[in-house]
Amino acid sequence: MLDTATGNGFRQQLAADTASAGGPVRVPDEDAGSIGKTLFDLPGSSDLAVTVVVPKDKLHAAPSQSLVRIISRHDGRKYLGVVTAGPFAEPDGLRGDSPMLTAVATHGGEYLPPYHGRVQVTVLGEELKDGTLTPPRLRPLPNSPVFVLNDKEAADLLKCSGDVRLGLAVGHESVAVGAPSGAKAVFPRHTAVLGTTGGGKSTTVAGLISRARAAGMAVVVLDVEGEYTQMNEPTDHKVMLGGLRDRGLAPEGVPADKMTVYHLIDRDTTNPSHPNRKEFLLQFGRLSPYAAMEILDLSDAQQERFLKAYDIAKEVMRDLGIFPAKGNQEQEQYALEIDEFERGYPRMTLPLLMDVVSACLARADKGPKQAKGKAKDADEDDGDSGPTFVPQTPELRTPDGKAKLSTRINAANPPGNAISWRGVMGRLGRLNRLKVFWGETDPNRDKARDKDAPLPMNYASLLKPGGLSVIDLSDTGYSAMSNLVIADILHGVQEAQELAYVEYEKAKLNGKDKPPPRVLIVVEEAHEFLSEERIAKTPVLFEQVARIAKRGRKRWLGLCFVTQLPAHLPKQVLSLCNSFVLHKLQDPHVVGLLRRTVGGVDEGLWDRLPSLAPGQAVVSFPHFTRPLLVSIDPAMCKLRMAE
Numbered sequence: 148m149l150d151t152a153t154g155n156g157f158r159q160q161l162a163a164d165t166a167s168a169g170g171p172v173r174v175p176d177e178d179a180g181s182i183g184k185t186l187f188d189l190p191g192s193s194d195l196a197v198t199v200v201v202p203k204d205k206l207h208a209a210p211s212q213s214l215v216r217i218i219s220r221h222d223g224r225k226y227l228g229v230v231t232a233g234p235f236a237e238p239d240g241l242r243g244d245s246p247m248l249t250a251v252a253t254h255g256g257e258y259l260p261p262y263h264g265r266v267q268v269t270v271l272g273e274e275l276k277d278g279t280l281t282p283p284r285l286r287p288l289p290n291s292p293v294f295v296l297n298d299k300e301a302a303d304l305l306k307c308s309g310d311v312r313l314g315l316a317v318g319h320e321s322v323a324v325g326a327p328s329g330a331k332a333v334f335p336r337h338t339a340v341l342g343t344t345g346g347g348k349s350t351t352v353a354g355l356i357s358r359a360r361a362a363g364m365a366v367v368v369l370d371v372e373g374e375y376t377q378m379n380e381p382t383d384h385k386v387m388l389g390g391l392r393d394r395g396l397a398p399e400g401v402p403a404d405k406m407t408v409y410h411l412i413d414r415d416t417t418n419p420s421h422p423n424r425k426e427f428l429l430q431f432g433r434l435s436p437y438a439a440m441e442i443l444d445l446s447d448a449q450q451e452r453f454l455k456a457y458d459i460a461k462e463v464m465r466d467l468g469i470f471p472a473k474g475n476q477e478q479e480q481y482a483l484e485i486d487e488f489e490r491g492y493p494r495m496t497l498p499l500l501m502d503v504v505s506a507c508l509a510r511a512d513k514g515p516k517q518a519k520g521k522a523k524d525a526d527e528d529d530g531d532s533g534p535t536f537v538p539q540t541p542e543l544r545t546p547d548g549k550a551k552l553s554t555r556i557n558a559a560n561p562p563g564n565a566i567s568w569r570g571v572m573g574r575l576g577r578l579n580r581l582k583v584f585w586g587e588t589d590p591n592r593d594k595a596r597d598k599d600a601p602l603p604m605n606y607a608s609l610l611k612p613g614g615l616s617v618i619d620l621s622d623t624g625y626s627a628m629s630n631l632v633i634a635d636i637l638h639g640v641q642e643a644q645e646l647a648y649v650e651y652e653k654a655k656l657n658g659k660d661k662p663p664p665r666v667l668i669v670v671e672e673a674h675e676f677l678s679e680e681r682i683a684k685t686p687v688l689f690e691q692v693a694r695i696a697k698r699g700r701k702r703w704l705g706l707c708f709v710t711q712l713p714a715h716l717p718k719q720v721l722s723l724c725n726s727f728v729l730h731k732l733q734d735p736h737v738v739g740l741l742r743r744t745v746g747g748v749d750e751g752l753w754d755r756l757p758s759l760a761p762g763q764a765v766v767s768f769p770h771f772t773r774p775l776l777v778s779i780d781p782a783m784c785k786l787r788m789a790e
C-alpha cells in the first residue's frame with residue numbers, strides 16, 4: 148500500500164523498480180566528456196547535416212562555429228564537424244511555441260519547463276586512424292556521442308595558423324588565425340579585403356601589413372587616403388587599446404627606421420612629421436603610352452593623335468641622339484625590345500611630347516589643307532611647317548632641332564583637326580602643370596634644392612625585407628594622378644622584383660642561397676584604380692595588373708586589393724585573388740557574386756555576412772581547411788581614421 152500522505156511508499160517502490168531494472172543510468176565510458184548525441188534523420192535531412200541534442204547544462208558547450216568530433220555508435224567511425232546553426236534551446240516534451248508556454252511567457256509566469264539544446268552540425272569529413280580527413284562515405288549513426296575539440300585539436304584541424312596573424316577564430320577559446328608569410332600558395336596568389344565602410348578593412352590591413360613586415364616581407368601600401376602614414380606610432384584608440392588588452396597584445400608602432408612615407412613632390416602628406424619622409428617624382432618615359440591614354444581618358448580621335456605624336460617624338464629623340472645615344476648598341480637593342488603596352492620610351496619627357504603636339508597643332512591650325520590631312524599638300528608645305536611656337540625642350544630650340552622636328556612631322560603627316568589636337572594638348576598640359584615628372588620641372592628648382600633634390604622613385608629601395616613603404620596619395624589633386632602613380636609603382640616594383648629574381652637565380656647557380664624579397668603590395672580603394680565601369684575603356688591598365696598578378700605568383704609578389712565597393716571592382720580582378728577577407732557586406736548582388744567566387748563558405752556564414760560587427764570577417768585563405776569566421780585583432784599601430 149502506498150503511503151500517499153508522505154510519499155515514502157512511492158519513493159521506496161521507485162527505488163526498488165530502479166534497482167530491479169539495473170540501477171541508475173550509467174553514462175557509457177565511451178560517452179564520458181561528450182556534450183550531446185546525434186538524433187535520427189528526417190525525410191528532409193541533407194547529406195552533410197546532422198542534428199545534435201545536448202542536455203541543458205551543456206547548452207553553451209558547443210557555440211556556433213565550434214568544431215566537434217562524432218564517434219559513430221556501433222561502427223566506431225569518427226567524423227569531424229562544425230556547428231553551423233544553434234545552439235537552440237527547446238523544452239522537453241513540448242513545442243517551444245506551445246500555447247501554454249506562450250501564455251506563461253506573456254503573463255509573466257515563473258514556470259520554466261525542463262529543456263535541452265539542439266545544434267546543427269555540418270560534417271567536414273571522416274577522420275581516419277592516421278588523423279587525415281576524407282570526404283565521408285557514410286553518416287554518423289543516431290545516438291552517437293559528440294565531443295567538442297579543444298583549441299589545439301581545432302587549430303590542427305583548421306590549419307589556420309601563420310606568422311602573419313589576423314585574429315582569433317570565432318567559436319573557440321583561443322585559436323589564432325594567420326597566414327604563413329613563407330608560403331608561395333598564399334600571399335603571391337593575391338588577396339582581396341572587402342567590406343562596407345566602417346566594417347574594419349583598414350584595421351585588418353594595418354594588422355596584415357605590420358605583421359607581414361615583421362615576418363620579413365617587403366610591404367608597399369598605395370595609400371589613397373593617407374590612412375597608414377602614422378603606423379610608426381602605437382595606437383592610442385580607446386576601442387583598440389581595450390581590445391588589445393583582452394587578447395594579451397600590446398600597442399606597438401612599426402619601428403621608424405623600417406618605415407618610409409613617400410609623397411609626390413610638392414604634395415602634402417597626412418604625416419609631415421614622420422621621421423622617414425621622402426618626396427618622389429615619376430618618370431614620364433616609364434609610363435606606357437597606352438596606359439597613359441587610358442588614364443587621361445582620351446577620346447578615339449585624341450588617342451590617334453597622341454600615338455602619332457608619341458611616334459614622332461621617338462624619331463626626333465633618335466635623330467637628336469637623346470635615346471638611343473649615337474653609337475650605343477645596348478640602347479639601340481633596348482629601344483627595339485620595348486613593349487609599349489608595358490612601359491614608355493626611355494628619356495621621353497612630357498615637354499618634348501607637348502612640343503611635338505604643339506607643332507602638329509600649329510600645322511593643323513595653318514589652314515584647311517593640312518586640317519584635312521592631305522599628304523600631297525603637306526609635302527608641298529615642306530619648307531615652312533617648322534614650329535611656330537617656342538619649344539620647351541632646349542634641344543628643339545636650336546635650328547638643327549627645329550629642322551629635325553619639321554622633317555619628322557612632315558614625313559609622318561599627322562592627321563589634322565585642330566580641335567582634337569587641342570584636346571590632347573589640354574590633357575597633357577594639365578598633367579604637366581602637376582610638375583610630378585622628373586627632369587622636366589624647373590631646372591633651377593632642382594638646383595636650388597641641391598643634394599636634397601628629389602629623385603625619381605627608386606623601386607629597388609621598396610623591396611627591402613622587413614620594410615614598410617607607404618605611398619601617400621592623399622594630396623595628389625585628381626584621381627587620374629593617383630592612378631598614374633599606382634600604375635607606375637606597380638610596374639616599377641614588378642620590374643625591380645624581376646631583377647632581384649634574376650640575381651637570386653644567378654647566385655643559386657654559384658651555390659649561394661639568397662632568396663629574393665617576398666613582396667606584398669596593398670592597393671587601397673582599388674575600385675578607383677580598376678573599375679567595372681571603366682574596364683572596357685582601360686584594357687591596357689587591367690592587362691598590366693593581370694600580368695603583374697600572373698608573374699607575381701612565380702616571383703614572390705603578392706597583390707592585396709582593398710575596397711568598400713566590390714561591386715565596382717571588375718570581376719576579373721576578384722578572379723585574380725585566392726584569399727579573401729570579407730567584412731560586413733550588405734549588397735545582395737555583391738554577396739551573390741562572392742558566393743560564386745569564394746568556395747567552401749557554409750550557408751550559415753554567408754547569412755551572417757550582412758550583419759557582421761566591425762572587426763569580424765569571414766576569412767578564406769588557401770591553406771585553411773575551410774573558411775572561418777574571424778574576430779580580427781585590433782590594430783596595434785596608429786591609424787589615421789576619418790571618424
Ligand SMILES: Nc1ncnc2c1ncn2[C@@H]1O[C@H](COP(=O)(O)OP(=O)(O)OP(=O)(O)O)[C@@H](O)[C@H]1O
Pocket residue numbers: 342343344345346347348349350351386387390711761762763778779780781782788790
Ligand atoms: N578588429 C577590430 N577590433 C575592434 N574594433 C574594430 C576592429 N576593426 C574595426 N573596428 C572598429 O570599427 C571602426 C572602423 O574600422 P576601419 O576604419 O578599419 O573600417 P574600414 O572598413 O576601413 O572603413 P572605411 O571604409 O571607412 O575606410 C574602427 O574605428 C573601430 O572602432
Ligand SMILES: [Mg+2]
Pocket residue numbers: 348349350374
Ligand atoms: Mg578604411
